[in-house]
Amino acid sequence: MTRIVHGAGASPFVRKVRVALAEKGLEYDLEPVFPFNPSPEFKKISPLGKIPVYQEDDYYLPDSSAILDYLEVKYPNPPLFPKDARERGHALFLEEFADGGLATKGTAAIFFQRVVGPRFMGHPTDEAIVTKAINEDLPPLQDYLEGLLAAGGEFLVGSKFSIADIAVATQFVNLAHARYTVDAGRWPKLAAYLTRIFARPTFAKLIEEERAMFGG
Ligand SMILES: N[C@@H](CCC(=O)N[C@@H](CS)C(=O)NCC(=O)O)C(=O)O
Structure with a gap:
């Protein structure tokens, strides 16, 4: 079985x-693809031209949410989706909160402006976009996450690591690469939570690999 x-x-x-x-x-295996201006070949396996695409032999599946669902059905252990209906519903909402909210209001603005633009696309950082994201757009989202963690739970949903933790924490990894860290004075639970999740071996390995790439 080839997995790419x-x-x-x-x-x-x-x-x-x-x-x-x-x-x-x-x-x-990781097959490097730079998403902007994808080749016609790549468009055949990713009709929207976006990364990631997951491949198992001759099966190709784009979209991280579709891929995680596929992996969960095909490889149920350990589970990453809660079994309880309400927890599962909330975890899937948090995936959307991250993919559609944190990504657009935070990562797309800060990581794109500070890292992708200057390094890969030859345009300078627009500080106004970064400042707006940091001062206006991210704080309410972080308040919501802080509220979820207020009861002292280790994870965002229930008592187990789940898709919600993966989806939320992965956006904050990009923010960290872009030199944005959550203010532990204002969001102490969220800051501590992210430190914990980043220290998980599955996250830590990738963060280390990426830091080498970003020289951080
Ligand atoms: N909903 C998609 C979003 C993927 C996405 O936006 N990927 C970005 C890179 S982080 C991309 O490929 N952008 C290129 C483009 O939008 O043309 C998923 O979850 O996989």
């Missing part, structure tokens, strides 16, 4: 898939 993740290590969505594979103990 097509994508760039710096993408939070690629990291989501890589962490899920590692949590499930599955070996894979």
Whole structure:
């Protein structure tokens, strides 16, 4: 069985898939793809031109959310989706909160402006976009996460590590690469939670690999 993740290590969505594979103990290869201006060949396996695409032999599946669901059904142990209906519903909402909220309001602004633009696309950082994200857009999202952790839980949903933790923490990895860290004075539970999740072997290995790439 050939397992390949097509994508760039710096993408939070690629990291989501890589962490899920590692949590499930599955070996894979990473096939580097830079997403902007994808080749016609890549568009055949990713109709929207986005990374990641997951490949198992002749089966290709784009989209990190679809991929995590596929992995969960095919490789149920250890589970990354809660079994309880309400917990599962909430975990899937948090995946969307991260992919559609943190990613667009935080990562797309800060990581893109500070890292992708200057390093890979030849345009300077627009500080106004970064400042707005840090001062206006991210704080309410971080308040919500702080509230979820207020009861002292180790993870975002229930008592187990889940897709919610993967989806949320992967966005904060990109923010950290872009020199944004959660203010532990204002969001103490969230800051401590992220330190814990980043220290998990499946996250720590990728963060170390990526730091070497970003020279951080
Ligand atoms: N919903 C997709 C989002 C993937 C995504 O936005 N990937 C970005 C890189 S982080 C991308 O490929 N962007 C290129 C583009 O939008 O053309 C997923 O979860 O996989």
